Amino acid sequence: MARGGKPRYLEVFASLLFVLGLLPLLAISAVPDYVKDHAPIIWLHSNDSFMPSDIPSHAQHTKAFKRFKPLADSPVLDFNNLSSLNQYGKDIYLTAVENITTMPEWLFGETPDVTGALHNSTACAVVLIERKDQIVDAFYFYFYSFDEGADITQVLPPLNKILPDSKPGDHFGNHVGDWEHNMVRFKDGVPVGIWYSQHAWGEACLWNDEACLSKQGDRPVVYSARGSHANYPSAGSHVHDAALIDVADKGRLWDPIQPAWFYTYDPSTDNLTALEPETAPTDWFSFLGGWGDQQYPDDDPRQQTVPYFGLKKYNSGPNGPRFKHLLRKDLMPDEKPKPTLMGTLVRIYMSWYGCCLRGINPWVVVISILLFLAVTTFLAVFTVRRLTPVGKRWLTRARKGKHASGIGSAKGLGTKVTDWFTRRKRRQEHSSEYSMGLLDPREGEDEV
Numbered sequence: 001m002a003r004g005g006k007p008r009y010l011e012v013f014a015s016l017l018f019v020l021g022l023l024p025l026l027a028i029s030a031v032p033d034y035v036k037d038h039a040p041i042i043w044l045h046s047n048d049s050f051m052p053s054d055i056p057s058h059a060q061h062t063k064a065f066k067r068f069k070p071l072a073d074s075p076v077l078d079f080n081n082l083s084s085l086n087q088y089g090k091d092i093y094l095t096a097v098e099n100i101t102t103m104p105e106w107l108f109g110e111t112p113d114v115t116g117a118l119h120n121s122t123a124c125a126v127v128l129i130e131r132k133d134q135i136v137d138a139f140y141f142y143f144y145s146f147d148e149g150a151d152i153t154q155v156l157p158p159l160n161k162i163l164p165d166s167k168p169g170d171h172f173g174n175h176v177g178d179w180e181h182n183m184v185r186f187k188d189g190v191p192v193g194i195w196y197s198q199h200a201w202g203e204a205c206l207w208n209d210e211a212c213l214s215k216q217g218d219r220p221v222v223y224s225a226r227g228s229h230a231n232y233p234s235a236g237s238h239v240h241d242a243a244l245i246d247v248a249d250k251g252r253l254w255d256p257i258q259p260a261w262f263y264t265y266d267p268s269t270d271n272l273t274a275l276e277p278e279t280a281p282t283d284w285f286s287f288l289g290g291w292g293d294q295q296y297p298d299d300d301p302r303q304q305t306v307p308y309f310g311l312k313k314y315n316s317g318p319n320g321p322r323f324k325h326l327l328r329k330d331l332m333p334d335e336k337p338k339p340t341l342m343g344t345l346v347r348i349y350m351s352w353y354g355c356c357l358r359g360i361n362p363w364v365v366v367i368s369i370l371l372f373l374a375v376t377t378f379l380a381v382f383t384v385r386r387l388t389p390v391g392k393r394w395l396t397r398a399r400k401g402k403h404a405s406g407i408g409s410a411k412g413l414g415t416k417v418t419d420w421f422t423r424r425k426r427r428q429e430h431s432s433e434y435s436m437g438l439l440d441p442r443e444g445e446d447e448v
């Protein structure tokens, strides 16, 4: 089978060298330099009160709650055995021991020094996922003990006029515990692109797209929005969920890897291995519950609801890094969050507002649309009933619940509307914390 003149042993030798060369890439056993050299560098907003926070201390200030009550046989909570709470279900919430409306000191985290370092806190965990084709996804997770939601000054006109009685400084969508992240994808140790987490979704930039992201040396720059800590590639005002504004500026430097815990994680075996320090805690990563208080029920004196929109003053604490879609085809998570009804309506309204509805009182628009729908519905029902004998028969059949094949879709509009209202009413009755989840649902799993 000898082809050509090359001696066979040379071929074998070459393959051996190739395999040996690949070996270090097959399993990461120490933090690769590129993960630190290209770690994001963060600008916290100049007026943000809520700084990065020590992950273990956060747990120490909380107690495990299920359905708003401490666990009956309340186990001693220790940061190194948080995962023992999984036996009680996923709906366990690390709930602040103190009443958080009193704003205890630990909610504010630690302010980084002028070099961006923290001295008394570990607020960042870096999780490396090894993919095929020499791709490594480095997730840089940032932790803050408190997320302060938007206030009225962050609502775009004209919706800011619809919300009654909201004063600046009266924030909605707050929650205890806040996990944010960037993901940098490396191929052969070279950065390819970066993902910025923002509320229920985020934004991706290719590494060399200078119009998208800026760099400080070899490190991508991240602007953390005031209060919400959503991550943006640029400073300034950013609209999210169609109607809310996040503000970001070059306020205070935070270098998230001073210090950080570094890990590799294999989602197929659920094996998290600490790389640096080798003693970095691993158990917390397995905890399946929420990292803050569960959304207070409406009858809790701390809770308030924005009229019409269902936005809550306090939402639930988010679940942890393992839920942030660690296996991704691309820079962004594979699945977009499902839009809510109210979110979609606001989006449509705001896009029409931009072109055509400016200057018209939003109430006039809403009432006109409702009137228009009511009149159209009435006319349609009336026409079908009075003017066509066939339509009358359809309606009668539909009411009796018999619909022959082919006219199933002709179930009277009136009946459909009634059905819809009945279903809706039932849903509301069955759920004590029914909410439209308009702008930022922040219900754990919805966050990426």
Ligand SMILES: *[C@@H]1O[C@H](CO)[C@@H](O)[C@H](O)[C@H]1NC(C)=O
Pocket: 046, 047, 249
């Ligand atoms: C920070 O807050 C102060 C007081 O509320 C305000 O006067 C100032 O304009 C704010 N600065 C920025 C950059 O938002």
Ligand SMILES: *[C@@H]1O[C@H](CO)[C@@H](O)[C@H](O)[C@H]1NC(C)=O
Pocket: 075, 076, 077, 078, 080, 081, 084
């Ligand atoms: C967690 O660890 C602490 C001390 O390390 C211990 O006292 C406690 O019993 C443990 N709790 C559980 C549920 O294992």
Ligand SMILES: *[C@@H]1O[C@H](CO)[C@@H](O)[C@H](O)[C@H]1NC(C)=O
Pocket: 099, 100, 101, 102, 301, 302
């Ligand atoms: C928390 O404190 C607020 C006032 O700051 C009070 O209205 C509320 O009842 C307290 N809630 C609980 C559960 O202690």
Ligand SMILES: *[C@@H]1O[C@H](CO)[C@@H](O)[C@H](O)[C@H]1NC(C)=O
Pocket: 054, 057, 120
């Ligand atoms: C460091 O953190 C610990 C635990 O949270 C706290 O008790 C201590 O006061 C902090 N020290 C400083 C200097 O901030």
Ligand SMILES: *[C@@H]1O[C@H](CO)[C@@H](O)[C@H](O)[C@H]1NC(C)=O
Pocket: 269, 271, 272, 273
């Ligand atoms: C997890 O991975 C480490 C090294 O990557 C290995 O030493 C250990 O045996 C693995 N553990 C399990 C349970 O697979």
